[in-house]
Amino acid sequence: xxxxxxxxxxxxxxxxxxxxxxxxxxxxxxxxxxxxxxxxxxxxxxxxxxxxxxxxxxxxxxxxxxxxxxxxxxxx
Numbered sequence: 001x002x003x004x005x006x007x008x009x010x011x012x013x014x015x016x017x018x019x020x021x022x023x024x025x026x027x028x029x030x031x032x033x034x035x036x037x038x039x040x041x042x043x044x045x046x047x048x049x050x051x052x053x054x055x056x057x058x059x060x061x062x063x064x065x066x067x068x069x070x071x072x073x074x075x076x
Contacts, residue, residue, distance in 0.1 A: 008038040008050050011075050012057025017042075020054050043072045051075035 008017040017023045017038040027037035038045055038052060045052040052075050053061060064073045 006050060008035055008042070008045060008052055010054045010057055011051045012053045012061060015054070017052075022055060044075050046074040046076070049076075 009015070010017070010020065013020075018034045023034050023038055023042075026041070027034040030037060030041075032040075039047070042052045044058055058064075066073050
């Protein structure tokens, strides 16, 4: 079981954002902290628990979406 944390965590690959190269590079390009980048730019980020799905995990999960006009799908 994953413990609650204030750091963004991919529930697909069980990695924190700072461990995922995709987000490290994107944050660097935007001159942002990796955690702040995910919080502000990752569409699957759940601000209630800090969970998200990285791109690879989102694709593996079948690219889940809420039916229109609901807000974007977020990781549980």
